[in-house]
Amino acid sequence: MKRARSSLAHQATYAIKHPEKIVPHLRRLARDTWFRLRTRDHVSYYRAVMRSDTARDPEGAVGSHSHKRWLEVGRMQFDYLVEHGLKPECRLLEIGCGNLRAGHLFIDYLHTGNYYGIDISPDILIAAQDTIVRHKLADKLPHLTPVRDLRFAFLPDAHFDVVHAHSVFSHSPLHVIEECFAHVGRVMKPGGWFDFTFDRTEGKEHHVLREDFYYRTETLAGLATSYGFNATFMEDWERGPHKQSKMRLTKRTTL
Template sequence: MTISREDSARIYSTLDKSGVFSGGSQNDFHDAGENQLAILTHFGLTASSMVLDIGCGCLRGGRWLIPYLNSDCYFGVEPNVEMLEIGKKIVIDSKILQDKKPKFNTNSDFEFDVFGTTFDYFIARSIWTHSSKKQIEKMLDQFVRHSSPSARFLTST
């Protein structure tokens, strides 16, 4: 699936008018999502990989990952319910959501067992920069408990 800069610009503008934080500038909105997918594929992501997007926000990265992954392979945790709901309405086409069946949870405690599965990839983009040491430790503990044998945890700081 190709995602154009024009589509990204249109979505960014709609989010901006709605007052939703999209993670930066219009170019950042497009580039960050595209780069997230590129980095994950560099580290071995396949369409059948199970991915947990920690702090998935308005689905800036999810709009790239969800179409790429097989159905039932994308999971997102986002405590900001309003941001997530707007993302599901504006950022990703409803047909993609229906076909790919991503799963979401809005817990703010980094509890990954809510999904009842293990994951191959955990991504926490721009999360640790505003997380406490205790929250980071909790994420890492949850990674150990809910990861497949060859799982990877990717984060940015």
């Protein structure tokens, strides 16, 4: 995408083509203003967004506007990771696990105790507990933990084979992504990898309200490289029916 979604030209064109979206956008704009005035940082802001969205519909809060779509997007994430190296014996850290849209499949697939989901929203983690009950996954002993940052200070060194973040950086300003890159390598095992999706733009980087952020591939790849990672753009993911792009990070080995 070359035209910034935040530009007046894009918004005017979109409004003409989709007049039914005008009122929902104005409601979203009003909520954005209210939350920005009442919160001190982006994590607090987005926690408030998730509280509001989860109260209406937990599946909608993670970006799925029907149960069918919730199942489809979860399956997409799961199938891709399994096809690209996830094994039952792997320990998986899912950043922004939500209400376990993909997590319920990971939990069922992985060995008992090998799934660890974190999220900034306590409200969506309560919904995740409901998903565990509904899918009869309690015996797999999944870990679900609320967090206030992406420093992972409470997690052990070199513990996870795979780290996964779907539709997290698409809602994150660059300093939040940098915080993650600065610390996630510590909790990854040698030979482990970190897959994340992001909203990609080929033009000017921008955001819509404080909810949706668009980055150039080279920006995130360069930032990852500065923290000791090799960054690979996952072109085969791009060929699928996905709205976001995907990148894989592996730790650079030093001689």
